[in-house]
Amino acid sequence: MCGIVGYIGTKKASPILIDGLLKLEYRGYDSAGISTMEHGYLSNMKDKGRVKNLYNLEGIDSLEGTIGIAHTRWATHGKPAKENSHPHMDNSNSFSVVHNGIIENYQELREFLTNNGYHFLSQTDTEIIPNLIHYYYTKLEGSNDKFLQAVHQACGDLKGSYAIEVLCKDEPETMIVARKDSPLVIGVGKEENYVSSDIPAILSYTKDFYLLNDGDLAKLSNTDISFYDSSLTPITKELKNIDWDVSACEKDGYEDFMLKEIYEQPKSIRETIGSRLKKNEKVNFEDIGFTKETLSKFNKIYLVACGTAMHAGLAVKPLLERLCHIPVIVDIASEFRYREPLIDANTLCIYISQSGETADTIAALKLSKKQGATTIAISNVIGSSITREADFTIYTHAGPEIAVASTKAYTSQITLLTLLTLYFAEVSESAPTDVISDIKDELLLLPEKITEVLKDDSKIKEFAHKVYEEKDIFFLGRGTDYTVSMEASLKLKEISYIHSEAYAAGELKHGPIALIENGITVIGILTDPTLVEKSVSNLQEVITRGAKTLIVTNQEINQTNYDEVITIPNTNPFISPILSIIPLQLFSYYISKEKGLDVDKPRNLAKSVTVE
Numbered sequence: 001m002c003g004i005v006g007y008i009g010t011k012k013a014s015p016i017l018i019d020g021l022l023k024l025e026y027r028g029y030d031s032a033g034i035s036t037m038e039h040g041y042l043s044n045m046k047d048k049g050r051v052k053n054l055y056n057l058e059g060i061d062s063l064e065g066t067i068g069i070a071h072t073r074w075a076t077h078g079k080p081a082k083e084n085s086h087p088h089m090d091n092s093n094s095f096s097v098v099h100n101g102i103i104e105n106y107q108e109l110r111e112f113l114t115n116n117g118y119h120f121l122s123q124t125d126t127e128i129i130p131n132l133i134h135y136y137y138t139k140l141e142g143s144n145d146k147f148l149q150a151v152h153q154a155c156g157d158l159k160g161s162y163a164i165e166v167l168c169k170d171e172p173e174t175m176i177v178a179r180k181d182s183p184l185v186i187g188v189g190k191e192e193n194y195v196s197s198d199i200p201a202i203l204s205y206t207k208d209f210y211l212l213n214d215g216d217l218a219k220l221s222n223t224d225i226s227f228y229d230s231s232l233t234p235i236t237k238e239l240k241n242i243d244w245d246v247s248a249c250e251k252d253g254y255e256d257f258m259l260k261e262i263y264e265q266p267k268s269i270r271e272t273i274g275s276r277l278k279k280n281e282k283v284n285f286e287d288i289g290f291t292k293e294t295l296s297k298f299n300k301i302y303l304v305a306c307g308t309a310m311h312a313g314l315a316v317k318p319l320l321e322r323l324c325h326i327p328v329i330v331d332i333a334s335e336f337r338y339r340e341p342l343i344d345a346n347t348l349c350i351y352i353s354q355s356g357e358t359a360d361t362i363a364a365l366k367l368s369k370k371q372g373a374t375t376i377a378i379s380n381v382i383g384s385s386i387t388r389e390a391d392f393t394i395y396t397h398a399g400p401e402i403a404v405a406s407t408k409a410y411t412s413q414i415t416l417l418t419l420l421t422l423y424f425a426e427v428s429e430s431a432p433t434d435v436i437s438d439i440k441d442e443l444l445l446l447p448e449k450i451t452e453v454l455k456d457d458s459k460i461k462e463f464a465h466k467v468y469e470e471k472d473i474f475f476l477g478r479g480t481d482y483t484v485s486m487e488a489s490l491k492l493k494e495i496s497y498i499h500s501e502a503y504a505a506g507e508l509k510h511g512p513i514a515l516i517e518n519g520i521t522v523i524g525i526l527t528d529p530t531l532v533e534k535s536v537s538n539l540q541e542v543i544t545r546g547a548k549t550l551i552v553t554n555q556e557i558n559q560t561n562y563d564e565v566i567t568i569p570n571t572n573p574f575i576s577p578i579l580s581i582i583p584l585q586l587f588s589y590y591i592s593k594e595k596g597l598d599v600d601k602p603r604n605l606a607k608s609v610t611v612e
């Protein structure tokens with residue numbers, strides 16, 4: 001989705017802004033632009049298309065300003081076009097604004113401004129913001145801190161979500177930023193400050209960050225940053241050091257971020273486990289600190305998320321129910337929030353979000369808090385919005401995930417949720433210790449076993465080469481293997497644009513088998529020893545009807561029945577999704593490469609979905 005970068009300091013701003021935008025490309029976008037302060041006027045350069053197109057814009061090289069704002073846009077209101085790209089300016093070219101989010105009452109505000117003599121050049125909701133600021137600014141003649149006050153008053157009129165950066169022609173040494181329900185961070189340098197919607201965009205310049213909360217505003221100069229809450233009362237903020245490695249945001253010799261992130265999984269799982277699990281010790285979630293009494297109060301657990309993060313919830317539901325004897329409902333955040341879910345003080349709601357900025361997941365969390373539930377956020381991004389709303393936060397520590405298609409975050413989410421399940425079971429003494437111990441031992445072995453899976457991807461690559469021109473590919477599995485099928489199918493759709501469905505193998509005969517015809521590709525996942533025979537029978541049914549099959553398994557099966565078999569190491573069936581998804585992540589990757597597609601930035605998709 002849209003990305004924001006800002007710079008105020010002593011260096012030429014435009015190269016820093018463009019560099020930041022390039023690092024935000026992974027979020028998905030359709031146009032880009034920058035605005036800088038040039039000898040008393042505001043320049044504004046933008047166009048639809050790629051960030052690198054900005055280099056071709058006439059005059060871009062001669063921008064000398066040391067203060068500027070920049071944006072990548074993912075169209076919501078108005079098609080991708082130069083006039084709809086950000087920055088947007090007011091009618092008098094006194095204010096320049098970039099905006100992430102959606103202004104829900106923009107029609108009403110546009111009408112108000114039109115009635116007050118303003119006109120509009122774009123179809124965007126954003127263009128009302130600089131004009132609204134101008135409207136208030138002119139009314140504040142003679143007041144102190146007009147710029148800050150005008151932005152504050154304009155924000156007061158906005159309904160919806162926003163992260164904005166604002167420049168004012170008459171106050172050339174100041175930038176004002178504000179946020180509500182859309183991320184924004186400020187990076188601190190020496191005699192310079194940076195702003196961004198995402199930490200990786202400015203991580204090569206600083207590791208010291210201030211995180212804005214909903215409703216906060218900040219006024220920046222080269223050397224100062226003042227913070228205000230939503231009533232414009234000055235507030236103080238804690239400076240946070242984010243110790244992500246800059247190289248973690250680079251490709252490090254890999255052709256694509258997705259491939260790099262797939263190969264990083266031994267490391268990311270190790271980081272997720274961190275100090276929470278040590279051999280022969282109890283699982284450590286001191287930061288949550290639930291007692292047996294607290295846990296006994298919960299009569300239901302919700303796992304709520306979107307997309308891949310929701311699939312991580314599905315993968316862990318069976319274990320959570322088995323070990324803790326509490327009903328677990330996995331729900332899609334965008335459905336949950338509008339369904340009046342049955343939540344009260346006896347409900348535990350766990351929200352899973354790599355970015356921590358997914359609008360539906362945040363809204364679902366707020367709803368459950370209002371209804372008295374205890375909330376836990378699982379996120380990969382330190383200080384992200386979801387972590388600031390939840391009662392408790394636990395981080396996956398998978399390192400920055402840049403490719404739009406989530407890979408290492410998914411396996412880290414399953415790992416962390418499994419650890420949390422074991423912790424609940426240990427605290428509430430709800431499961432036999434040998435069952436818990438076996439899963440703990442297997443978790444500690446995961447990094448090595450993932451390395452083994454990644455050792456040789458040649459069979460996967462070959463199979464991808466055979467089937468990349470297919471129109472439909474099906475995935476089958478039972479139990480946790482079915483949950484992996486769903487994730488594998490989503491991955492394939494996202495980056496290869498091949499139509500794909502995942503079915504619970506036992507459901508085949510209830511309809512989907514009608515789709516099976518000669519030559520169709522079916523991928524089976526067989527890792528649960530209690531279900532393997534049943535899945536084998538279902539696969540036989542599709543083979544009989546002419547399907548080509550690829551099997552991912554750690555079970556002893558008659559391999560000659562299938563076109564290709566990928567053998568993965570054995571593990572406890574409850575955590576096998578962490579291993580079985582890996583060849584299938586690679587499968588999607590190689591299909592996408594065979595088709596010559598942009599693996600890291602698939603069409604129409606954004607890394608973090610900050611609007612509904």
Ligand code: F6R
Binds near residue numbers: 309356404
């Ligand atoms: C798929 C993918 C998406 C995200 C979903 C939730 O590869 O990345 O389905 O999982 O948009 O995003 P987060 O986890 O950031 O809330």
